[in-house]
Amino acid sequence: MGNLQILLRQHVGAPCRPVVKIGDRVEKGVLIAEPAGLGANIFSSVYGVVEDVRDDRIIIRPDEVQKDEYVPIPEGDKLEMVKAAGVVGMGGAGFPTAVKLGTDLDGGYILVNAAECEPGLCHNIRQIEEDCEKVVRGTKHCMEICNAAKAIFAIKKKNEKAVARLREALKGEEAITIHLLPDIYPMGEERAVVRECLGVELDTTQLPSAAGAVVCNVETLARVAEAIEERKPCFSKNLTVIGKINGGNAPHVFMDVPVGTSVGELIERSGGIDGNYGEIIMGGAFTGKAAAEEEPITKTTGGIIVTIDFPDLHGAKVGLLVCACGGSEERMRDICGKMNGVPVSVARCKQAVENKPGAPLKCERPGNCPGQAKNNIQFKKDGCEYIIIGNCSDCSNTVMGSAPKMGLKIFHQTDHAMRTIGHPLYRHLRVSKQVEQLPDGK
Numbered sequence: 001m002g003n004l005q006i007l008l009r010q011h012v013g014a015p016c017r018p019v020v021k022i023g024d025r026v027e028k029g030v031l032i033a034e035p036a037g038l039g040a041n042i043f044s045s046v047y048g049v050v051e052d053v054r055d056d057r058i059i060i061r062p063d064e065v066q067k068d069e070y071v072p073i074p075e076g077d078k079l080e081m082v083k084a085a086g087v088v089g090m091g092g093a094g095f096p097t098a099v100k101l102g103t104d105l106d107g108g109y110i111l112v113n114a115a116e117c118e119p120g121l122c123h124n125i126r127q128i129e130e131d132c133e134k135v136v137r138g139t140k141h142c143m144e145i146c147n148a149a150k151a152i153f154a155i156k157k158k159n160e161k162a163v164a165r166l167r168e169a170l171k172g173e174e175a176i177t178i179h180l181l182p183d184i185y186p187m188g189e190e191r192a193v194v195r196e197c198l199g200v201e202l203d204t205t206q207l208p209s210a211a212g213a214v215v216c217n218v219e220t221l222a223r224v225a226e227a228i229e230e231r232k233p234c235f236s237k238n239l240t241v242i243g244k245i246n247g248g249n250a251p252h253v254f255m256d257v258p259v260g261t262s263v264g265e266l267i268e269r270s271g272g273i274d275g276n277y278g279e280i281i282m283g284g285a286f287t288g289k290a291a292a293e294e295e296p297i298t299k300t301t302g303g304i305i306v307t308i309d310f311p312d313l314h315g316a317k318v319g320l321l322v323c324a325c326g327g328s329e330e331r332m333r334d335i336c337g338k339m340n341g342v343p344v345s346v347a348r349c350k351q352a353v354e355n356k357p358g359a360p361l362k363c364e365r366p367g368n369c370p371g372q373a374k375n376n377i378q379f380k381k382d383g384c385e386y387i388i389i390g391n392c393s394d395c396s397n398t399v400m401g402s403a404p405k406m407g408l409k410i411f412h413q414t415d416h417a418m419r420t421i422g423h424p425l426y427r428h429l430r431v432s433k434q435v436e437q438l439p440d441g442k
């Protein structure tokens with residue numbers, strides 16, 4: 001195991017403040033940084049020695065032999081234990097879970113986000129298949145903490161094995177039901193989960209609590225159960241490594257990887273990169289970013305995707321169509337550059353809005369297209385030969401309705417990743433947005 005780099009910002013909020021110094025011996029589960037505002041405790045994920053303390057990270061040299069035991073968090077009430085354990089939204093959002101669970105739902109809902117919407121990632125579904133009971137127990141702890149009367153698992157219907165496991169685990173749990181989701185992107189967006197499960201459309205400034213709900217990801221709920229039942233600090237992460245890997249493009253699922261492990265080490269553990277490659281994506285194909293092998297995983301890293309090479313556009317003029325649930329403009333420009341294209345026009349889906357200037361984009365109605373013809377007309381007028389789109393399933397379908405007729409050639413920002421993993425490209429919508437539900441939600 002190489003040195004671990006534990007970032008001081010792995011959550012929404014301010015970077016944490018280190019509480020260790022160079023040369024300190026640390027044990028697994030020992031607090032090494034604490035919040036300096038909104039944030040969550042950060043722990044050593046190994047036994048070892050602090051090698052360096054930098055502005056943005058703590059570097060730990062691990063001992064050769066690692067024990068399973070860890071330093072437990074103090075006993076307390078359930079919410080205090082979730083806070084002490086430093087649990088954050090492990091689905092990628094990174095919002096401190098104890099802050100989220102500080103909401104009195106007055107009989108409302110815990111919505112379990114099991115959509116695992118980023119194509120190719122499958123560690124959440126694997127966790128349901130293999131350790132469903134822990135997730136259910138975490139859900140029940142959260143119901144108690146938030147005073148919720150009900151819970152709903154939101155999961156894609158295509159995950160038949162996981163749905164069957166859930167149905168088995170939920171026998172006798174009258175207050176917990178299942179809502180089946182269609183296999184389209186982005187069903188895992190928090191407000192999409194609320195809309196699908198409760199039929200309530202929230203605007204971009206509203207939190208799920210406005211619909212009487214708190215939304216938690218599958219792994220987050222498992223970490224809540226570990227914090228409360230095992231007094232375990234949150235220092236490890238489940239994730240999927242997939243792509244151009246020696247041995248093939250099947251996913252490699254890793255459970256409980258020490259936070260701070262390098263991307264390169266996890267690729268090596270999967271078999272190593274198979275020859276030339278395009279880029280390494282940390283996160284999902286829609287919302288992730290290009291990463292170097294040296295970069296460390298955090299509490300919010302869900303995927304590592306090694307892609308095939310990019311096509312070469314030989315300096316052609318390109319239009320970029322930005323979606324709130326896909327890559328940012330910066331990421332789209334990064335991809336365009338890697339394809340040797342020249343971005344000459346940038347447009348946003350009209351439902352992608354900033355709540356305040358400079359804030360990340362939010363979608364007004366995730367996954368329900370407002371029309372894209374106007375953007376295609378702009379790209380044509382600006383002389384684009386190609387367009388790179390980052391849109392959701394429904395909007396990609398709409399783009400396909402007009403762009404080819406205008407002579408625009410289309411790439412989706414996820415194409416190189418989808419071709420690598422053998423997933424259909426995001427173009428025409430080939431599945432229904434409606435799915436038949438289970439009788440009585442079970």
Ligand code: SF4
Pocket residue numbers: 186322323324325326349350351352362363364365366367368369370390391392393394395
């Ligand atoms: S409606 Fe527009 S902003 Fe929303 S998910 Fe689809 S492409 Fe993105």
